[in-house]
Amino acid sequence: MPRDATPTALKVHHDHDRCIADALAAAAEVCRELGARFTPLRRRVLEIVWQSHKPLGAYGILDVLAAEGRRPMPPTVYRALDFLVAKGLVHRIPSLNAFIGCTRPGRRHDGQYLICHNCGTVAELTDEGLNTALGKAARGHGFAVESVLTEAVGLCPACAERRKTAS
Amino acid sequence: MPRDATPTALKVHHDHDRCIADALAAAAEVCRELGARFTPLRRRVLEIVWQSHKPLGAYGILDVLAAEGRRPMPPTVYRALDFLVAKGLVHRIPSLNAFIGCTRPGRRHDGQYLICHNCGTVAELTDEGLNTALGKAARGHGFAVESVLTEAVGLCPACAERRKTAS
DNA sequence: ACTTAATTTGCAACATTATAACACTTCTAT
DNA sequence: ATAGAAGTGTTATAATGTTGCAAATTAAGT
Secondary structure (H helix, E strand, O other): OOOOOOOHHHOOOOOHHHHHHHHHHHHHHHHHHHOOOOOHHHHHHHHHHOOOOOOEOHHHHHHHHHHOOOOOOHHHHHHHHHHHHHOOOEEEEHHHOEEEEOOOOOOOOOOEEEEEOOOOOEEEEOOHHHHHHHHHHHHOOOOEEEEEEEEEEEEOHHHHHHHHHHO | OOOOOOOHHHOOOOOHHHHHHHHHHHHHHHHHHHOOOOOHHHHHHHHHHOOOOOOEOHHHHHHHHHHOOOOOOHHHHHHHHHHHHHOOOEEEEHHHOEEEEOOOOOOOOOOEEEEEOOOOOEEEEOOHHHHHHHHHHHHOOOOEEEEEEEEEEEEOHHHHHHHHHHO
16 A cells, blocks of 8 residues: 555445455464464454444444353453554554554554544544654654654545535 | 743743643633633632643542532533533543643644653643644545644653653 | 523432453463 | 463453433523
8 A cells, every 4th residue: 555545444435355354464464473472362353343444442342242152351352452452453542432453553653543523434544744743843842752643533535425415 | 922832831840820820810711702601610620620730530630629528429520621621721631531721722722742651741732733734634535624632642851851860 | 689591510320441350271382 | 291471261340431300500681
């Protein structure tokens, strides 16, 4: 994917099965490189998170697992999520208390999340220019930035279109 | 205050009573302009939030009020906070589930929060350039940004100094 | 001033999100 | 094989946030 291609989440039509498959394959690869264990539970949790481009809460994941017969308790899911977040496979969106699959796993990065307040879809940008600009501004005041999380709320293309059509 | 002055929170020595007094005065003024009621409870909650430059959780505020004899229930505090946030007098830091006094009340703005992971101090920047840059990048993908919240974690000047000295 | 309507606060109950502590199992490396 | 480490299961509980309704206060019109 070119560096500034439009995030897949913002494309109305896309092969989402492909999103999931790619994410799982990339995750397996990342874990292999890091010598981390990509267990069935972790894999399944990641897969659930990737079911859509809308962030999913820990208890939402629990519900899905419960419906499958497995009846895990909260710590089980939180531990899997902690692992996935630590390995950079999943991001937590603090303002939503929810998790979303990372579209650039493997490399360390500070993302910008575009949250549609209409449909809930979240797309991830990775504009290093923004991060370095902030880092520079902060450094000017003596503050040493180590990580940045940016959450933008607005309207995604699909919802903007729908809104225009409806009026 | 000049547009790019170093946030007071990052200054080791400053007259914090002045911070509080200024914030309360500014809040009264903002409420007057908006025709909103700056009730004793709201005023007291704002004052408590301003006790330091470290964000304070709703239940922390509850504890302070409880120690004063008043024994409010959670909704009371959350409503006061909702009001203060809605009027732009207080910001919520989602990753900390906590609230901090706004240093630029009155004008609508999207801030960048510099969170020290050592002492917990949070300073607020307001770099409109960063926001417009993000808005532009998002717009390029068809996403219409309406508000942005940026949380940067790192080391504040005081803690960086302390760390250097200690080693 | 008096009444009405709207806003604010009090209060009880509850919903949601997250963690602590410890037991048990599974995997890995020797 | 076996010891140690890592992962998972389970119980209980902590921390954060909300709903719904009643009482009190305030604002505005008469």
